[in-house]
Amino acid sequence: MYTFELVGALRPERLLAFELDDFRFEFGVDKDSGEVRELMISFSVHANDVATYSDSSNDKIKAHINLSQPRWERVVEMVHHISGMWGIWGLQDVLVNEATTTFIPESDKDKLAITVNNFKVKRARQPFLGDLPRLKPEYVVMPIITAVKMKNHDVRLSFYRRALQDVLNGEYIEAFYDYYFMLESTYGEGKTKNTHIQKKFLESELLSSTIEETVLSKQYKYSLPAELRSRYQVDYAGLTVSTFIEKIVKLRGFLHHHNNKRCDGWKPTKQDDYRLEAFMLQDICCRVGVELFYESVEESNAKAVYQELVEKYIRNEEPTVSLKF
Incomplete structure (x- = not known):
């Protein structure tokens, strides 16, 4: 029973x-x-x-x-x-x-x-991102500085955070979508046709190098859970950056539509079928997210503001900085 x-x-x-x-x-x-x-x-x-x-x-x-x-x-x-x-x-x-x-x-x-x-049988809930080292304070404080100074939040990093939660919940189709939207928002420039989006993705040196150095590297297979390695070897090993991007963009289109009469249609109850793709986009988007982080820090001059706060702490002064201009 x-x-x-x-x-x-x-x-x-x-x-x-x-x-x-x-x-x-x-x-x-x-x-x-x-x-x-x-x-x-x-x-x-x-x-x-x-x-x-x-x-x-x-x-x-x-x-x-x-x-x-x-x-x-x-x-x-x-x-x-x-x-x-x-x-x-x-x-x-x-x-x-x-x-x-x-x-x-x-x-x-x-x-x-x-x-x-x-x-x-129960799905083990892994610790969030594993046992990470303690962060330097600036990585916690600088996002607050950028939020106050830039007024509008960066939706792209919100997609990343939501995707991480999707992965933890085993919702891999939703994770794929959120990671994809992060990339599309960053590099797609509002294009909607597959060929146009692929072209824009390829124009980004950062995205192309990230794909090549992570999911298309010779050692990448061994970073995956053992049960995903054979499918990675069949479906993705040996692809070029261009063919990888084409495949991911087409998959997004496939998951965007549904026809109940298709025997090969995707099912929302079969989340594990897209676990590999979610993991690959996670590795790509992590590096892209770090780049977005530093772009935001530089644009808002958050590093200088943080340093000013630190210096006031050292001098036992009230740690207050005005960002109005």
């Missing part, structure tokens, strides 16, 4: 368990609010499909564990379909990647055979 946690305000008058074909559907309902909190889907499985646990005779290995998820792809497709329709009635999300898998014995013989009663 798979148990999926629901988020939202799906509140029916009443619900009963029922069966369709070989699937049984049950619901966990909060007694106080009446909201559906869990969806349970169960079905019979072959003994070979049951998860197993056994002690190891090897001192270096504690146990042998095989965590199987029978018919997982079929169940997930059903859940995505169900959740899409429930969204009309108040459902926000189904935590598909955090489902609990339970093996329920149907006989005394089954009880003896089952060595793993249940388990839960």
Whole structure:
């Protein structure tokens, strides 16, 4: 049985368990609010499909564990379909990647055979950007100086910040879009046609060199998670800067439209299909973002203002600077 946690305000008058074909559907309902909190889907499985646990005779290995998820792809497709329709009635999300898998014995013989009663697979939330060193104070203060002096915030870096959050949330299609918009806003000069945007991207020496030195470098593959390396090798290794830009711009166009009749169309529930592209644009945009940071600092003369503040601190004076002009 798979148990999926629901988020939202799906509140029916009443619900009963029922069966369709070989699937049984049950619901966990909060007694106080009446909201559906869990969806349970169960079905019979072959003994070979049951998860197993056994002690190891090897001192270096504690146990042998095989965590199987029978018919997982079929169940997930059903859940995505169900959740899409429930969204009309108040459902926000189904935590598909955090489902609990339970093996329920149907006989005394089954009880003896089952060595793993249940388990839960959960996406690990990585620390934000890892364990970074402590920043020098100017990198925190100078953005404040530029904000006060320039009045309008730089939307391009807002796209970057949103994309980082998308990646952390596993929303890789949205991350791709936000990173792409950062590049388009920086280098596209308002062009909309693919060929025109590609030309503008290629005209930027910084963008071209960044692509070549990061995602097209010989060692880049080894910076990726192991499960993404083979696809990178097939789809991106060996590309030129020009062909890489062309491919990314075309992908943006592909993700901008949708036709339900296309068998190869993208799905918002298949975010991992674009994880590689999100990671690559993240590496490119990080370097571009640093350049935008320093451009803003230079334009606003923030470094000199920061230095003036520091000197006033040293002299035990009130750290106040007027930026009006």
